[in-house]
Amino acid sequence: MVEIVLADVRTACEHEIVTEWAARHHPGVSVRELDQLDVDALDADTLLIPVRVVWLPPVRHGERKVALADAIVLSNPRRPPAFRQEAIRKLGPDRVRVVAGEPATVADLGARYDEKQAQGASFAGFVGMQAALSAERAELELVGTRYKVPRLVAEQISSSARFQAAAAELSAELGRTAASVAQEATDKMSSFVATQSRLVRDIFTSTFSGLYERAWSVSVDLDTLGRLRTLNKSSSLVFLPSHRSYVDSLILASVLHQHDFPPNLVLGGENLAFWPMGPIARRAGTIFIRRKFGSDPVYKLAMRSYLSFIVEKRFNLEWYIEGGRSRTGKLRPPMLGLLAYVADAVEALDGADVMVVPTSIVYDQLPEIAAMARESAGGAKTPEDLKWLLKYARGQRVYRGEARVRFGEPFSLRQALAESGAGRARLEKVSFKVMDEINAATPISATSLAGFALLGAQDRAYTAHEIEVILAPLLSYIDSRKLPGPDPALCRGIGLLTTLRELTDAGVLQTYDGGPEQVWIIAPDSHAVAAYYRNGALHHFVDRAIVELGMLAISDGDVVEGGPAPDAQATEGLLAPAQQEALRIRDLLKFEFFFPAKKEFLHRLGAEMDLISDEWRTVRPTQEWVHQTLLASAGMLLARRSLQTFFDAQLVVATRLAAMGTDDLDKQTVLADCLGLGHQLSLQGVIPSKDSVSRELYDAAYQLADNRGAVRGDSADEVARSRRAWLAEVQVMRSRLSRLAAIEAEQAAAQQAAAEPPAPEPPAPEPPAAEPPVVEPKETDR
Incomplete structure (x- = not known):
């Protein structure tokens, strides 16, 4: 068998280094560069050995890394210019290494070419690309997986048979030539493909780390991180973090880099692609995409092809499934577009899969909250630009506590899709699983607990x-x-x-x-900010809150017939009606919180009841029993503190809709009207939660109204009935919260009475002094 060392080199110095290496490891074997090789003239059994020279940065503080000074002097230690290579070779021989990729015969490469490449693509170009990728993998063994970046992306995608076939199919639908569609898709792909550079990535990490390092100390769940590293050896990871801050991605990237994970390819909005952030971030792995591109089929083809490539090549991905930063502290509804593309790629590629990693990032303090609270109350959003970035950076000079990175239970996307049935609903089920896992992993901070306590207490x-x-x-x-x-x-x-x-x-x-x-x-005017901190932990208390509301309903016999049927088998006591009422309350809150499947949800409620009373399955739930049971939960009644805000917001929207006609409504006009009505009712004391005056909360309530047929429907009468029915339900919930407030007041009075020392009893009155006996004078005394 003939062997050829295929040298992936740029300079004469590198060629000489490879030649010396080949003489030691493959004596007598010819060394050729790609442009010197006539692939078509080679025998099928010729073995090609791809080889590359790797230049390492100097050791700085015990670690080989690139410094910002390297960029300032326009020097890249990982890719030194030709005139410096000989000096580095002599003065720092430890910085020069030669790596060899996996060898392959011409016959093997021909088989791969026939399987993957489109007709007409250059075989020589394919061989060169395969050699470069093989040498790249060998280089990663030396420098570490944290420097794993995709190479030759556009070339690999545009020359693939799968891409060309997809372009031809779309061209038939659009009435265009396949070549023009393929070229347009390639051009659009080039506008968002992350052209990663190891130099820029190192500089990006060291430079922009200043946006968070002085503001927060970062803690991470090391046990789960170790499991993820093991998973990443056999599968790509898709990190789906909660989105609280602009620095979320920087903090997660730093955590993964420190623990030798490959860098994530991060999908982000074009609004952050301004100079200089955009060009630098793109070269550090950020994929800037349009917020909406459903009306551009060629852009969709480009994005779908790119994500399929990433899944196939097992690169790690990251995006924010909420689509934007939380304005209230709670998770926002998931956006399904990117998840759908990744799901399509997993199912289209034989044996392909990704492990989804729900990720929570929580901050003790977050300076962005005040601005987001103003936006939620109707204020305008400040556009992101260079001036904004400089101002944001100046604000990060103050220490703001801890930033906690936690991971939910990772799961196979392919398996989750299979378990979720068919149709679009399955993506919703998968996304809700992600959100539920993020919530479960989200830690309760001391600041969020303080916000929860103070917002639920009297405003004093x-x-x-x-x-x-x-x-x-x-x-x-x-x-x-x-x-x-x-x-x-x-x-x-x-x-x-x-x-x-x-x-x-x-x-x-x-x-x-x-x-x-x-x-x-x-x-x-800071109640909305306090609510942001509270809401970050609120999901942990919602099950308990629903149980408390349900207990009052059951004791009153106030269960709506024909409500959602429970999945579990009813047994004794209040189990069956309690399940039915709990599902009805959950339905009122389904646009505010992410709930698991019904069976799991009811199981969780049973666990909550076990904490309240161990006799709940068999006892007859009279009003007296419920009152005494709740009264015994001193300080642990959570429904009013957890749900008052959301039912107050629903009251505003339901009241406004009930007063309006049933003609087609403009949503933004309705929300603006609700902001005015909410401010009024807050000033009047009708709604006790000042933080409920929020466009975000009114938006969720509007979605609930639309879902219940209270926005539009087949007839005006049906819509009007739906509005009145919803308003009546909200009023019932608020009435129950008022009753719970009365029980809390009763608890507080009892606690205060128990804490005060008993008043001393007045001393018993002393008996009156006995009067001296009257002594009758003797006769002689007279």
Whole structure:
């Protein structure tokens, strides 16, 4: 068998280095460069050995890495210019290595060519591309998988038989030539393909890390990270993080880089592609795409082809399934477009799969919240540009606590699709699984718990001791549920003072220390900001809140006939009607929270009831039993604090719709009207939750109304009935929350009475002094 060392070199120095290496490892074997090789003239059994010279950066602080200074002097240590290579070779021989890729015969390469390449593509070009990719894989063995980046992307995709066939199919639909569609798709693909550079990636990481390193200390779930590294050896990973901040991607990239993961290809919106961020980020792995491209079939072809390539070549992906940053602290509804493309790629490629990694990123403090709260209340969004970036960077000089990166349970996308049935609903099921896993992994921070406690209390100032008393039963509940709670030390004593100081510095709270004791209160116009912190943990308390509302309904016999049927088999006590009522309440909240499948949901509610009462399955749920059971849960009634905001928002939208006609409605006009009505009702004291005055919450309530036929329908009468029915249900829920508030007040009074020392009993009155006996004078005395 004839062997040829195929040298992937750029300079004479590199050619000489490869020749010397070949003389030692393959004596007598010819060394050829690609342009010196006539592939068509070679025998089929000729073995081609791809070889490349790898230049390593110098050791800096114990690590080989590129510094910003390298870019400033226009030098790339991983790709030095020809005039510097000889000096590096002599002065730093440890920086020069030769790697050999997997060899292949001409016959093997011909078989691959016939299988994958479109007709007419150059065989010599295909051989060169395969040699470069093989040498690339060998280089990764040396430099580490963190530097794994896609190479020759456009060339591989546009020359593939699959791409050409898809372009031909689309051209028939559009009435155009296949060549013109293929060229347009290739051009559009070039506008978003991430042309990754290891130099730029190193510089991007070191430069933009300043946007978060001084502001947050980062903690990560190392156990799950170790499992992910093992999974990544056999499958690509698709990270789907919650989206809270502009620095989410930077923090996740830093965590993965430090633990030697390949870099993610990150899908982001074109709004962040401004200079200089865009050009740098694209070369560091960001794929900037249009927000909407459903009306451009050629763009869709380009995007689908690119994602199929990424799945096939097992590169890791990352995008934010919510489509944008959360405005309320809760997860936003998932966007299914990119998930659909990846799902199509998995199912179209034999044996292909990806592991979906739900990811949660949570911050103790986030400076962007105030601006997002203003936007949610109707304010205009500040456009992202260079001026905005500089201002944002200046704001990151203040330490803001911890940023926590946590991972939900990873799962196979192919398996999840198979278990979710057919049609578009299966993507919704998969996306809800992602959101539920993100929620389960999201830790409860001390700041979110403080927001939860203070928003649920009376709108007045509290001492640290009073706040500690409110938090104590919540910590007990978190512990009993084994939730990912905060460090308890941050919710009592000196730690609580630190937490309150952080919220005060962030403008969420105001403090007054002019009296005997320091007190804290939510700052004016900051209720929405406090709610953002609270909402980040709120999903952990929703099941308990639904149980409390359901208990009141069952004790009153207030169960709507014909409601959703439970999946589980009803047994004794209040189980069957409780399940039915719980599903009805869940239906009212389905555009606010992500719930698991019915069977799992009902199982969770049963676990909540076990915490409240161990006799709930058999006891007759009288009003007295429910009242006493709830009363015994001192400090742990969560429904009012968890759900008041959302039912207040629904009240505003339902009231506004009930007062409007049934003609076609303009959604934005309705939402604007609701903002005005919400402000009015808040000032009047009709709605107690000031944070419920929010366009985001009204938008979710509007979607619920539309889903229930309260926006448009077959007839005006049906729409009007649906609006009245929804309004009546919301009023019932708010009435129950008021009753729970009364029970909480009763609990508080009992606790206060128990805490106060008993008044001393007045001393028993002393008996009156005995009067001296009257002594009759003797006769002699007279």
